[in-house]
Amino acid sequence: MFYKLNNKAIKNSLSEQVQEISAQNVFDCYQCGNCSSGCPVVDYMDISPNQVMRLAQFGAIQEILDSETIWICSTCLQCSSRCPKGIDVSKVMEAFRAINLRKRFSKVEPNKTQIQNIKETPPILLVSAMRKMTG
Numbered sequence: 001m002f003y004k005l006n007n008k009a010i011k012n013s014l015s016e017q018v019q020e021i022s023a024q025n026v027f028d029c030y031q032c033g034n035c036s037s038g039c040p041v042v043d044y045m046d047i048s049p050n051q052v053m054r055l056a057q058f059g060a061i062q063e064i065l066d067s068e069t070i071w072i073c074s075t076c077l078q079c080s081s082r083c084p085k086g087i088d089v090s091k092v093m094e095a096f097r098a099i100n101l102r103k104r105f106s107k108v109e110p111n112k113t114q115i116q117n118i119k120e121t122p123p124i125l126l127v128s129a130m131r132k133m134t135g
């Protein structure tokens with residue numbers, strides 16, 4: 001999909017919401033890819049973290065809201081610690097989750113998870129999943 005970079009495309013209410021919730025300026029990103037290369041779960045994502053930043057710059061917010069990526073992100077903060085521009089990428093991911101959660105849409109449903117799966121899941125992963133419900 002092609003997005004033309006212009007003010008109209010960039011400035012929409014959802015992109016402003018993302019920046020307001022995350023307190024991060026996605027336009028600071030210059031696509032070095034450090035966030036994606038350090039992300040431990042990037043192979044499971046449909047949009048890599050640097051692509052999320054790029055799409056956000058182009059105002060293509062709905063594509064990100066519909067992605068698996070924002071739910072797969074484990075909030076490990078690796079991307080944030082590696083960004084040379086000081087962008088807290090994990091906060092941007094959290095902002096997208098928050099927008100969905102405020103519309104009562106979530107892909108994380110612990111009450112529907114088999115107890116055996118919970119027993120076999122690493123505690124850090126469970127904590128991360130619960131964090132995704134705080135939007």
Ligand code: SF4
Nearest residue numbers: 039073074076077079
């Ligand atoms: S916080 Fe999310 S996007 Fe960032 S490195 Fe960790 S899993 Fe990847």
Ligand code: SF4
Nearest residue numbers: 029031032033035083
């Ligand atoms: S590490 Fe920072 S500057 Fe580099 S692609 Fe990721 S968000 Fe953009």
